[in-house]
Amino acid sequence: MTRVLLELDRVNMFFGGVQAIRDMSFSIMEGELAGIIGPNGAGKTTVFNVVSGVYSPTAGSIWFREQDITPLKAYQVNRLGIARTFQNLRLFGRLSALENVMTATQNRYRYSFHEKLTGFLSPSYRPDPDYHYSFIEVLSHMGRWAAREKHIRAKSMEFLDRVGLADRARQAAGTLPYGMQRRLEIARALALDPKLLLLDEPAAGMNPEEVFALNDLITGVHHDFKLTTLVIEHHMDMIMEICPHIICMNFGARIAEGNPEEIRSDRGVLSAYLGDEGAEA
Ligand SMILES: Nc1ncnc2c1ncn2[C@@H]1O[C@H](COP(=O)(O)OP(=O)(O)OP(=O)(O)O)[C@@H](O)[C@H]1O
Ligand SMILES: [Mg+2]
Secondary structure, eight states: OOOEEEEEEEEEEEETTEEEEEEEEEEEETTOEEEEEOSTTSSHHHHHHHHTTSSOOSEEEEEETTEEOTTOOHHHHHHHTEEEOOSSOOOOTTSBHHHHHHHHHHHHHHHHHHHHHHHHHSGGGSSSTTOOOOHHHHHHHHHHHHHHHHHHHHHHHHHHHHTTOGGGTTSBGGGSOHHHHHHHHHHHHHHTOOSEEEEESTTTTOOHHHHHHHHHHHHHHHHHTTOEEEEEOSOHHHHHHHOSEEEEEETTEEEEEEOHHHHHTOHHHHHHHHHHHHHHO
8 A cells, every 4th residue: 555655745945035835745655756947036945945854934834754744953853764856966076976975875874783782882881981992803894894894995985886887886976977977876875774765856958868867767777776856857858758647836825736748738837937928838
């Protein structure tokens, strides 16, 4: 049985006098590949920002797996399993592609490692407070640390390979062509092992050939990882091609929702994109 994974309930967001989101309500079911479209300034990125905990909405609530996540901070939302990419890329430009993914893969293992470490260092762990670690013990911990690094590196390579960047692993992220940087961001988000993936204009700045390959990547990842995915796109064609469920926004509000056919023939959507005269035509 499929269930609701993400739900927005009458969400509003003000920035001073600007209302970026107006009474937005929608649900994304587990396993969906859904899209948000809308003209410049419609409020699409702000929806991602309130869902991912960058901003707390002015009013309304956000639910993820039946938990109210409205007040949570970005790192808490992330830990629950929501990963995103940014419209303005946020890579570590001087680190290699592989290292960029490793920072995310590491996050995924941090909790248990941290637990182990604090458990290890806590006074109750030691039989005697003056206990000194033997050389062998220190070596064995270094061994475990090295094994963990190796594992993270291998895992990260898998994600790079998935987005077609295995041969660029050692190249500094900032020197990769723009389209590859976008794919690298996706690899980083995947490395967090999310339950919900939010992609903010993944095709921005790509040429038609790259967009074609990106569509394949998004639908492939959605299928292979059984990963619920929500994609923001400015370009209608791409969304129409890959998303069976589309939400269209304008001036902060949802103006239409449905499948590609329904969206394509919606007068409100047409006039949002083409103006009233375009819709008439
Ligand atoms: N941090 C902020 N402070 C002030 N105003 C903001 C902020 N973030 C967004 N806005 C405003 O909210 C509105 C919606 O912006 P948003 O970035 O969500 O639109 P968008 O649909 O993602 O547009 P685009 O297609 O250009 O990316 C805009 O009027 C924008 O100027
Ligand atoms: Mg945006």
